[in-house]
Amino acid sequence: METLLSTTISGLLMGMLFALVALGLAIIFGVMDIVNFAHGEFLMVGMYAAFLTATGLSMEPLLTLPVSAVICFILGMGSYYLLVRYLLKGPMLAQLLGTFGLMIFIRYLAMAIFGPDYKTLEQGLLIRPSINWGPVMISYPKLGAAVISVTAFGAVYWLINRTRLGMALKATALDVEAAGYMGINTEKMRGLAWGLGGATVGIAGALLTNFYYVFPTVGLLFVMIAFATVALGGFGSIKGAFIAGLIIGLIWDFGGTYVGPEYKFALIYLTYFLVIILRPQGLFGW
Amino acid sequence: MPMHALKDALSFGDLPASERIGFAIFIAFCLVFPWISKGSFAQAVMIQFLIFCLYGLGWNLIGGYGGQVALGQAKNVGMSAYTVALFMVWWDVPFWFSTPIGVIIATVESFILGYFLLRLKGHYFAIATICVSLVWQQLFVNWDLIGGARGVELPLKETPNFVYMQFTSPIYYHYFAFVLVMGAILFMNWFRKSRLGYQLRAISANEEVAESLGINIHWVKVKAYCITGVFAGMGGAFYAVYYNYIDPFSVMHLELSIMIALMTMIGGAGSMWGPIIGAMILIPMDRYLGAWLGGSGIVGVDFMIYAFMVMVIAAYEPRGIWGIIEKARRRR
Numbered sequence: 001m002e003t004l005l006s007t008t009i010s011g012l013l014m015g016m017l018f019a020l021v022a023l024g025l026a027i028i029f030g031v032m033d034i035v036n037f038a039h040g041e042f043l044m045v046g047m048y049a050a051f052l053t054a055t056g057l058s059m060e061p062l063l064t065l066p067v068s069a070v071i072c073f074i075l076g077m078g079s080y081y082l083l084v085r086y087l088l089k090g091p092m093l094a095q096l097l098g099t100f101g102l103m104i105f106i107r108y109l110a111m112a113i114f115g116p117d118y119k120t121l122e123q124g125l126l127i128r129p130s131i132n133w134g135p136v137m138i139s140y141p142k143l144g145a146a147v148i149s150v151t152a153f154g155a156v157y158w159l160i161n162r163t164r165l166g167m168a169l170k171a172t173a174l175d176v177e178a179a180g181y182m183g184i185n186t187e188k189m190r191g192l193a194w195g196l197g198g199a200t201v202g203i204a205g206a207l208l209t210n211f212y213y214v215f216p217t218v219g220l221l222f223v224m225i226a227f228a229t230v231a232l233g234g235f236g237s238i239k240g241a242f243i244a245g246l247i248i249g250l251i252w253d254f255g256g257t258y259v260g261p262e263y264k265f266a267l268i269y270l271t272y273f274l275v276i277i278l279r280p281q282g283l284f285g286w
Numbered sequence: 287m288p289m290h291a292l293k294d295a296l297s298f299g300d301l302p303a304s305e306r307i308g309f310a311i312f313i314a315f316c317l318v319f320p321w322i323s324k325g326s327f328a329q330a331v332m333i334q335f336l337i338f339c340l341y342g343l344g345w346n347l348i349g350g351y352g353g354q355v356a357l358g359q360a361k362n363v364g365m366s367a368y369t370v371a372l373f374m375v376w377w378d379v380p381f382w383f384s385t386p387i388g389v390i391i392a393t394v395e396s397f398i399l400g401y402f403l404l405r406l407k408g409h410y411f412a413i414a415t416i417c418v419s420l421v422w423q424q425l426f427v428n429w430d431l432i433g434g435a436r437g438v439e440l441p442l443k444e445t446p447n448f449v450y451m452q453f454t455s456p457i458y459y460h461y462f463a464f465v466l467v468m469g470a471i472l473f474m475n476w477f478r479k480s481r482l483g484y485q486l487r488a489i490s491a492n493e494e495v496a497e498s499l500g501i502n503i504h505w506v507k508v509k510a511y512c513i514t515g516v517f518a519g520m521g522g523a524f525y526a527v528y529y530n531y532i533d534p535f536s537v538m539h540l541e542l543s544i545m546i547a548l549m550t551m552i553g554g555a556g557s558m559w560g561p562i563i564g565a566m567i568l569i570p571m572d573r574y575l576g577a578w579l580g581g582s583g584i585v586g587v588d589f590m591i592y593a594f595m596v597m598v599i600a601a602y603e604p605r606g607i608w609g610i611i612e613k614a615r616r617r618r
Contacts, residue, residue: 035409086601092408096355097551098600104544105593108586224420227413262428269417276410277402 002135007257008250009138015249016146019242020153020204021222022229024076024197027156030236031173031193034084037099040223041106042198046072046205047214048114054121054209061124061210065148068206069199076198080191103219110216118213126210141211152203156196157238169193173236224265225252228272234282244283295476304615305559312562316464320457327577329456333528335569336463337521342550342561343470344517347510349547350555351483353490354404354507358415359546361422362392362515364538366522368426371438371532374450381451381527389519396515397508404507407493419540426534437533440526451527459528466520474558477513486510490556541589548592552599554608563607568592 025039036042046068053068054061079102087098121127126141160166171179172189180186212218229248233240248268255267275282298306319332341359348356369388373379403414427435446453453459477483485506488496497503526532536542545568553564572588579587603609 035413083597083601090600090604091353093349093353093355093551093555094600094604096409096412097547097596100544101548101593101596101600103593104548104589105597108589108593111586112590224413224417231410231413262424266421266424269421272417273414276406276414280406280410 003257005136006138007253009136010142011250011253012246013139013142013146013249014252015246016149016153016242017142017204017207017245018222018225018229018248018252019245020149020207021201022226022233022241022245023153023156023204023238024199024201025226025230026233026236026238026241027160027193027200028197029230030238031169032088032190034088034095035099035227035235036079036194036197037096037223038079038103038106038219039197039201039226040219040221041103041110042072042075042201042219043205043208043222044110044214044216044219045075045106046202047209047212047218048110049202050206050209051119051121051214054124061121061206062126062144062148064209065203065206068202070202072198072202072205073195074198075202077191077195079198080194084194085187085190103223107216107219114216116216118215120213121209124210139211145207145210148207149204152200153242156200159196160238165192221265224272225268228268228275230282231272232275232282234284237282237284240282240284291476291480294479295472298475300479302615308559313468316460316467320460326456327573329460331570331573333456333459333463334573335565336460336467337525337528338546338549338565338569339467339562340463340470340517340521340524341546342553342565343467343474344514344521345546345550346474346555346557346561347477347486347517348507348514350550350557350560351478351486351490352507352510353556354511355408355412355547356415356511356514357412357540357543357547358399358419358422359514359518360538360540360542361419362396362518363522363525363542364422364426364532364534365395366392366519367526367532367537368432368438368522370523370526371440372432374440375438380449381523382449385520385523388523389516392519392522393512393515396512400508400511404504404511415543416540419543423534423538423540426538433533435534437531437536440530442530452530459524463524463528466524470517471558471562478558482506482509487556545589545592548596550606552592552595552606554606555604557605557608557612560606560608567607 021043024042025036028034028036049068049071050061050064053059053064083098083102087095090098126144128140130140131138131143160169168179168184169189169192171182171184172186176186179189225248229244230241232247233242233244248271251267251271252264255264259267298309316336320329323329323332341363345356345359348354366385366388369391370381370384373384373387399418403411403418406414426432432438443450443452451462485496485501488499488501489503489506493503522537525537549564549568550561551564552568553562554560571591575588599606603613605612
């Protein structure tokens with residue numbers, strides 16, 4: 001019973017972070033129908049940015065959130081203006097392999113610069129033993145990360161649904177040409193979507209640094225989870241990404257506890273398959 | 287019908303003279319290479335080039351002509367390589383018997399997987415193939431019965447042996463790989479003029495229109511995917527006897543699948559010579575760069591260069607180097 005409760009809580013907390021990782025992918029796909037394979041690499045860049053600022057300036061890791069967000073915002077926007085803009089003119093194959101190339105490029109660049117070693121943060125506000133609440137254990141860093149992750153999620157949700165900027169983004173997503181006639185600078189909106197996608201995943205990366213190893217190939221791990229999350233939630237649906245994140249988090253932790261840690265990923269992949277075969281539009285997609 | 291197909295495969299008459307001359311130079315170069323090159327490193331690079339030509343020609347079917355981004359070639363290569371290696375370790379089965387079995391296993395796996403996955407479109411399919419590759423990779427790394435992460439070493443016979451494809455000189459391997467590549471090129475030459483080739487290109491151009499023309503798009507894609515599996519299986523079987531050692535990182539790894547796709551894309555996906563051009567550029571670059579940078583401990587520079595080339599090509603000329611050549615030719 002205690003294990004069940006602990007696992008549920010841990011899964012939900014992890015799920016909130018997965019949701020934030022997947023959010024950027026959902027925004028980008030929602031606005032322009034392109035899958036960013038380099039998304040996991042953006043996360044990795046966010047993690048390194050947080051890790052290096054925190055250790056280099058011996059700063060509180062939580063304060064590095066804006067640093068990661070800004071760096072990944074620039075990375076996302078740069079990717080759009082330098083690469084993705086041109087990819088959109090080409091066939092599907094070029095679009096897929098283009099962002100795929102970006103992923104490989106960033107990953108091996110990181111490998112060349114930082115080396116393949118695993119790194120962890122040693123101290124910080126969140127890095128402390130778990131809370132023991134009766135027999136139930138709650139991981140402190142995960143709890144903190146989940147709270148911030150939900151806040152960031154809420155901010156993005158508000159930005160997209162309640163502001164003029166968000167309306168312009170949504171208009172671009174629905175019909176680029178019509179949005180252009182309404183005086184919206186669609187090119188800027190698309191660049192912004194990439195920047196926003198990068199910034200959210202950068203924040204997720206900075207949070208993840210508090211309790212996960214930092215290494216150059218970490219992206220692949222999380223991008224696969226993000227793909228499963230976004231597929232489950234429905235490509236382009238922000239609400240869907242959140243709920244799907246929670247579900248994936250539960251699968252992750254229950255799989256790890258009851259099936260075996262080495263099958264965690266296989267279960268996530270299985271989820272992806274089941275979703276795309278049984279309900280290709282996801283839970284909230286259209 | 288078979289005679290007709292053979293004629294199609296052997297006739298290069300519809301190609302412009304420049305391509306025929308280029309092809310003749312390629313054949314001549316491959317034939318004389320072992321005699322003009324004395325270095326064993328250069329010969330090893332050449333054989334590697336031929337293996338990757340085979341992979342690339344296969345991938346070009348589904349990825350280039352069919353436009354379906356499949357990123358799981360390595361598992362077919364691996365299955366066939368493991369079959370050949372393990373059959374020899376366990377039961378001493380010669381190469382010539384185990385290879386057909388390995389290729390059949392690789393093809394059947396392609397068929398089953400393709401049957402289910404090829405209903406998916408675009409990125410859904412690409413992601414699904416990555417998922418499957420990762421599952422297989424994980425399985426092969428952890429499965430002790432087949433060597434796990436340590437891999438499998440093929441037992442050496444005392445004397446060079448044709449039945450087990452064990453030779454002392456790389457020349458034999460070179461010619462064998464060359465025969466495989468020539469077979470693959472002839473097959474592709476038939477394929478591009480065949481009904482299947484036209485159907486696949488129609489699907490790649492526009493699925494809805496292709497379907498409305500009465501093409502069974504799912505079935506055509508599955509067929510192409512299986513042929514891709516056959517090519518990868520042949521390459522894998524050859525790989526096992528050539529290196530006499532395989533492990534999940536050399537034949538089962540996602541990186542191999544990625545490299546095959548990137549290479550074909552750079553050379554020119556969906557064109558006859560694209561994969562060969564891609565392999566011709568990337569494989570020597572990869573090996574010599576690796577030998578040169580290996581000492582300094584910098585890993586992955588080769589991958590960075592491919593990735594950069596792929597980005598540039600995807601953004602400016604999605605038909606790859608071959609597309610650039612064709613454009614230049616048309617302008618003249």
